[in-house]
Amino acid sequence: MNNIIYLDAAASALKPEVVINAETKFLRESYANAGRGICARASNVDNMIANARAHVAKFINAKPEQVVFTAGTTDGMNRITRIINDKVCGAGLKNKTVMVSDLDHHSARLPFELLYDSDSCNIVLCPMDAQYNLMCSDMPYADVFVITAMSNVMGIPQDVAGLVAAARKKNPDVITVVDAAQYVVHSEIDVQKWDCDFMCFSAHKIGADTGLGIMYIKNPERWISPDKFGGGMISKITGSATEHDACFQWENAPAKFEAGTLPLTQIIGLPVAIDYLSANRPDLNLIKYLYDRLSENHRIKIITPRDSTLLTFYVPDMHILDFGASVGARGVCLRVGNMCASWIHRALGLNGTARISVGAWNTMDDVVRAADIIENIVG
Ligand SMILES: Cc1ncc(COP(=O)(O)O)c(C=O)c1O
Structure with a gap:
């Protein structure tokens, strides 16, 4: 072997030794659930998760509330598709145009292709030059633009900021979604410079563990409703117990996008992996x-x-x-x-x-x- x-x-x-050690130490010495307890041990885990989130936010030049923990890029892209289709576009993506490209990984493009197959959106292609780079010129109009920041086959960084700006020239309201699964390994991400609406990557490709990803949401409060439901994402139910007319009040972002127990051990390893990657x-x-x-x-x-x-x-x-x-x-x-x-x-x-x-x-x-x-x- x-x-x-x-x-x-x-x-x-x-996985670098430092990541393995950080996860092992957490499992051995500090393990408890997050967001559910007030004892010293649970509060400590809450702090560790908050610190990890702040670390990721700094890494991509975002605010902590814009950073949502997911299960990976695939999970992030599927969720973003659902969020856009169900929540952002009101009546959904029907009759709206989604621009994808031939650089896209199945994770980034299939969720939208499946909407297209069910007649729920139109698909257009972002043009590519002879070297298979995405072109900012001759771009068609789009309501949603999926940008692969670096193809896992071609391995060249794309001009994400330029592509976002070019799509906005055609449609100032275009929603831009960046798949940074490969890009994050090689180059620094600055979501403010990119000015994208969504971005995601997987922790396991940067030396952290599997089962964890990051979904950046530029305006997490603008998307009124979350896309997953469960523990930790509502602050209260209102209405009477007898008439079953309960309504819900969502927690603020990012909690409202993080139903259920998070992959805690993987999250603890992530900031360590980020520091290791940045130096190596x-x-x-x-x-x-x-x-x-x-x-x-x-x-x-x-x-x-x-x-x-x-x-x-x-x-x-x-x-x-x-x-x-x-x-x-x-x-x-x-x-x-x-x-x-x-x-x-x-x-x-x-x-x-x-x-x-x-x-x-x-x-x-x-x-x-x-x-x-x-x-x-x-x-
Ligand atoms: C460009 C790109 N996007 C998305 C993915 C999917 O990532 P994951 O399988 O971690 O969800 C990959 C994985 O190879 C990738 O290279």
């Missing part, structure tokens, strides 16, 4: 080395540019799954297939690709060994 070369950071990051971003010279070396091999076709955060490629003479199985059998963990990004693969005219991505744990020795193995397999 220890001979494995883990080059699949973009799927999920390995992946070394992209490893990707450049692989690019320079593997592009010499005429059997390998690289589709990402040299300055990408990833190396995505295919081997025309080999089925991509055979290639993945062969490198996997020799201890190299990389991703093969459509990477839950079918639209960009369709645009590229490919059924699947192979992707190498690196994290802080990777060394030059890892990529040299991986390149040796890949060259050995493709010939």
Whole structure:
């Protein structure tokens, strides 16, 4: 197991020791539920969760009440779709136009595609240039704009602020939703500079634990009703007990968007992971080395540019799954297939690709060994 070369950071990051230690210490010494108790131990957990939220807020340049804990990017994007469809647009998205793009991960685009399938919205595409970057020019009108800040196949940061501004020129009321699941690993997020309405990412891709994500909401009080219901999100019920005419008063944000017990242990690890990531971003010279070396091999076709955060490629003479199985059998963990990004693969005219991505744990020795193995397999 220890001979494995883990080059699949973009799927999920390995966990730094400091994160494991923080979570273990919490479980051993401080565990209690949050938002439900007044004893010293419960209050301490409340403070830890509040501190974690404040840490995330600072990390993305937001206010703590704009930061909602979710189960991950997929959960965040599905919730945002529901929030927009049910609450923001009044009568829903029917006859409204949602702009998506071929860079989108299934998590970002499918929730809106399914509304389209049930005739509940129109879909248009954000134009891309020849390098598959989203274009601020020639953009169609949209009521909602889903922006992938960095594709998990192409690995290039998009001009989110420019795209938001361009969409607003066409429609000042456009609702902008940013999927920052890959972007957050490599670049600082500033939601105020982006000026987006929603943004989400997953904790597990930045070295924190699974089952946790962040959903940023620019105007959390403007969206009147929450989208999930349960403990911790109403402040009181009013009305009489006998006539069953209860109505509810929601807690203020973010509590009203956080029904039920939060993933406490994962939240405790998140600020530690953020600090670790900020000091230890992946070394992209490893990707450049692989690019320079593997592009010499005429059997390998690289589709990402040299300055990408990833190396995505295919081997025309080999089925991509055979290639993945062969490198996997020799201890190299990389991703093969459509990477839950079918639209960009369709645009590229490919059924699947192979992707190498690196994290802080990777060394030059890892990529040299991986390149040796890949060259050995493709010939
Ligand atoms: C760009 C992008 N968006 C969304 C997701 C979904 O993230 P999760 O599976 O953590 O919900 C991923 C995961 O690979 C991704 O790369």
